[in-house]
Amino acid sequence: MLDTQRLRVFRSVVASGTVAAAADNLGYTPSAVSQHITALARETGLNLFERVGRGLRPTAAGLALADQADAVLARLGEAEAVVADLRAGRTGTVSLGYFASAGSAWLPHVVTRLTGEFPDVRLDLSLLEYLPDDPAHRPDLQVAVARPGWTPRPGFTAHHLLDDPYVAVVPRTHRLAGVAEVELAELAGEQWVDNDAAQGACRAVLLEACTAAGFAPSFHVEAADYPTAIAFVDAGIGLTVLPVLGTRALPAGLCTVRVVRPTPVRSIMAVLRDAAAHTPPVRAALETLRGVAATCA
Known part of the structure; x- marks a missing residue:
């Protein structure tokens, strides 16, 4: 079995570039670091580093x-x-994932409630723009954007929160400023500013709507x-x-115009791990999300 402390020291040397730098970062002596690396090499039977000038470069085996x-x-x-947590008397951990616009608009309400009602529960928050493919890496509750017809993997349940058009x-000086709505196709000739990752679910919703309207935005x-993008x-x-959820804090010089025929809409879901769904903190988090989402509808 590999010694975890040797692995820690080994990773520090890889990140630091030299034994001396790793020793300084870890508070060890260079001799102690070298002993750990030598022992790990002997333990694994691998050549982990090669010398480059005064530094060290990991071998292919070392990188792996x-x-x-x-x-x-x-x-x-x-x-x-x-x-x-257990030593401190905390009763457990709840992991919450969210995407950026939902995080700024909704997560403060969730965290305020959970820290107030469950002060002994540790909250693990993570910014997740996608649902992780590996179920083991998904949080207990994730606020996520889902495509039409999407269903969660076994072991998870999705709760609809909001359809967000x-x-x-x-700019308020734009020809469309002040109009109630605009057909999506009328925007085909405009200069577009992208606002999402190339493979993002929110971008995909928009591109599909543009395709339905007969054009691809440039x-x-x-x-x-x-x-x-707003800047x-x-x-x-x-x-x-x-x-709409992403337009909560527009500069004074900007305004919004409703897009129609078609209107792109993203569906926002709360995806719960079934094993945690019955716990009071997760139930409270879902209840709070439903409440704040209802005010945005």
């Missing part, structure tokens, strides 16, 4: 072991956190998030089309 060590040490860290964000500038629109670079 480093990748595995990251996963092992991450899981060990999770176990250590559980032990710390898209709107065009334009993105003049690409941004990977709503605040940056580009505010600078006069173009317009962007995004869900």
